Amino acid sequence: MAQVDIKNKCAIFIIFLFSLLIVGESTQFSSENLPITSLALKKEKLTHLHFYLHDTISGNNPTSVPVARAPTTNTYQTLFGLTYVIDDPLTMGPEITSKLVGRAQGMLASAGQNEFVLSMALNFVFSEGKYNGSTFSLLARNPVLSNPREFSIVGGSGLFRFARGYVLAKTYFLDETKGNAIVEYDAHILHYGD
Ligand SMILES: *[C@@H]1O[C@H](CO)[C@@H](O)[C@H](O)[C@H]1NC(C)=O
Numbered sequence: 001m002a003q004v005d006i007k008n009k010c011a012i013f014i015i016f017l018f019s020l021l022i023v024g025e026s027t028q029f030s031s032e033n034l035p036i037t038s039l040a041l042k043k044e045k046l047t048h049l050h051f052y053l054h055d056t057i058s059g060n061n062p063t064s065v066p067v068a069r070a071p072t073t074n075t076y077q078t079l080f081g082l083t084y085v086i087d088d089p090l091t092m093g094p095e096i097t098s099k100l101v102g103r104a105q106g107m108l109a110s111a112g113q114n115e116f117v118l119s120m121a122l123n124f125v126f127s128e129g130k131y132n133g134s135t136f137s138l139l140a141r142n143p144v145l146s147n148p149r150e151f152s153i154v155g156g157s158g159l160f161r162f163a164r165g166y167v168l169a170k171t172y173f174l175d176e177t178k179g180n181a182i183v184e185y186d187a188h189i190l191h192y193g194d
Pocket residue numbers: 127128129132133
């Protein structure tokens with residue numbers, strides 16, 4: 001019996017020591033100059049993605065909703081200040097019925113007083129194959145009437161960790177009265193995930 005008791009006490013002591021180690025580690029804020037290999041990163045690679053974004057403002061199931069405007073927004077032809085939140089489906093082909101590959105979620109605002117230009121902060125999340133759950137983030141100026149226009153990719157998660165890249169976007173379809181649009185996205189992304 002006494003031996004068991006000593007073993008138990010030893011076990012408790014060891015657990016106590018380990019918990020000190022863990023607490024010690026969690027109080028460390030930074031470690032610098034880590035070898036890049038400490039993250040077991042794969043070789044950086046370039047990936048091309050091609051898909052269509054469907055931005056729907058009208059109808060019973062809009063994926064793009066106005067959330068804010070300035071008191072002066074209506075005095076601008078460009079609707080300066082008008083802000084939307086979007087959750088737009090991304091599809092393989094231009095038809096909304098073609099295969100869903102992800103969604104674009106975030107905000108865009110009319111940011112030009114004299115020019116129709118949007119400022120966009122969007123997260124793209126993918127659902128297709130090995131890309132399922134991976135994201136990249138886009139922070140971009142969007143001169144909506146230019147074709148093609150270029151957006152910057154500024155980061156990512158999952159397969160797209162450390163992402164950087166650009167998108168060439170072209171309007172595939174625009175309903176000028178309703179504001180609905182289908183935009184073709186051609187993205188090149190440098191990233192590390194397999
Ligand atoms: C993507 O992952 C989610 C959960 O991680 C899962 O429920 C879903 O079925 C997956 N979708 C595809 C297309 O693999």
